[in-house]
Amino acid sequence: MPANPAPILRFHAPHALLPQGWARDVRIASQGGKLVEVTPGVPAEAGDAALAIALPGLGNLHSHAFQRGMAGLTEIGGNSGDSFWSWRELMYRFLAHLQPEAMQAIAEQAYVEMLESGFTRVGEFHYLHHGLDGAPYANRAEMAERIAAAARSSGIGLTLLPVFYAHADFGGAAPNPAQRRLIHDVDGFAELLQGCTRALQGQDDAVLGFAPHSLRAVTGEELSALLPLNTGPVHIHIAEQTREVDACVAWSGMRPVQWLYEHAPVDARWCLVHATHITGAELQQIVASRAVAGLCPITEANLGDGLFPMQAFARAGGRFGVGSDSNVLIDAAEELRLLEYGQRLHLRGRNVLAPGDGQSTGRWLYEHSLNGAAQALGVTSGLQVGAPADLVELDPDHPALIARDGDALLDSWVFAARNGAVRSVWRQGRQLVRDGRHPQREAVAARFAAALRPLLRV
Known part of the structure; x- marks a missing residue:
């Protein structure tokens, strides 16, 4: 029957x-x-x-859930200045002690906060894969299963983006010891993807894509080998920092976005996360390819990344969505607000993203972020x-x-x-x-606290 x-x-x-x-x-x-x-x-x-x-519920197209556990702990200046790169060293120290149970508890906390702010789906850019010593778990997808469990228990929609990370810098540089929990070769990553497929079984609207971490972390040969492994969304960090751009030029003679479009079939399947430092020609390439720019205004401000050329991108018809990235503060409306406010400060004007007279900035931000995030996360959107x-x-x-x-x-x-x-x-x-x-706020917060206290005492 x-x-x-x-x-x-x-x-x-x-x-x-x-x-x-x-x-x-x-x-x-x-x-x-x-x-x-x-x-x-x-x-x-x-x-x-x-x-x-x-x-309609808004998609959060870029999250590193575990970083919710270190939010607010990196706001101390240094004698030689502070930057993304010094922040990254502190992040590596935090993840060096993170066990699967704590990973799940922190992710649950982040996902509950996302739901309460109006995000109904998350793109989890998930790169913490291995044990404390860098060896794979007996179940290669152990950490991915923890992410899936956190999404399932909180109820948030999940687009899982397991990350391929193999190198410390452009040109295939050997990874450093702090990256040992992130590293894969192509065959091991193919096994991880199979495990991720199993991890998502039973979550009927979950989506599996993947993420070459950045051009620092993947070679052109590896990127070519990875693309046939999965037909879902492809996300990549790119051109977030000026140092990254300079290093790419020194290695290849090309800027990161320029190199990517020369060597990969970038299309509407792709989400270029940050893309902060791009030229006018690169902006036009992104628009023409129908790729989504993944913008994370709170995190980009917190890390001092710089400002994406949003007004020019919007005028050209570019597609974009927003993400909470480092989860230093989880607030859907704040991501949209800061996206507009950053442009106002830079351009010294008001309502600089609304496309014409009498058009609402808030509605324009919401609708375009809604559609761009849905595309990047592999789902449909809207009350339809x-x-x-x-x-x-x-x-x-x-x-x-x-x-x-x-x-x-x-x-x-x-x-x-x-x-x-x-x-x-x-x-x-x-x-x-x-x-x-x-409804689970108190229980989730209690598990979060129990996981975090021993971590922060290390």
Whole structure:
């Protein structure tokens, strides 16, 4: 006999942001985790779950979950200055002691915070693979299974991006001892991908891609060998730091993005993370290839990376999304706000990303980030039939949202609200956040604390 069909869950929202724009009195139905009905202009019916202001859930396209455990611990200056590279040394010291149980607990904490801020899916750029001595675990995908378990227990959607890392610098330089837990050869990485496939079994909307870490960490030959191993999204760190650009030029005579487009078939499957330091010609290459720029404004500010040329990229029709990267602060609206504010400071103007007169900056940021992240994470987006039933409800009684309507709701959330503006979050039609709180918040925080205390005493 055929299995019983999944129940249909119904919602009703007086205000909902649909792909075609704001709509009133929208009745939404989900079944089996997907939206099966989105009908504006109809009244609520008995049994409908009420959503005051409904938005499609936003994707977080770039996360290193374990770094949530070291957030705030690197804000000490040095006599010779501080930079990404000195931050990285501190990060290596932290991960040198991280065991699988602690990895899972930290990831759970990060994922709960993401859901409470309005992120409903995460792209986990996962490079901590091996044991403390650098040897593979008996189960090569042990750490990936911990990430999958954290996503499953929190309820967040997962696009798992296991990272290939083989070298310390351009030209195939040997890795240094601090990188021993990250390192693979191509055959070992192929085995890891098989283990990741098993780790995601049972998570019906999980996506598996992969990530060559950076051009520092992978040779051209290795990149060519890796690409046929998986048909999912491909993410890569690129041109994040000026030192990285200078080193690439010294090695190859080309800048990182230039080299990548000369040697790899970059297309809409790719997400170029950061791409901070690019030329006008490279910007046009990214736009033409339909790749997504993965921007992480909070982390890029925290690390002093620099500013991506966002206004020029936007005017050219570039695709982008945002990510929480180092997870030093997890806040979906803050990522969007800082993306715009960084450009305002640089260009000394206001509303510099909205494309024309009378257009809302908040809505433009939200919709374009929504679509770019979905592409980069291998899923569909928006409140439309066939998309995941991932919904974010804003609280109309929040002080920043009172008496707002339409685009003013998004402008006020992004630019004027802080904690509490997100009232509820639903993933695959299941409520995961109620009155701003994840139901497992206290239990997850207790496991996080128990994992972190011994780590920080080392």
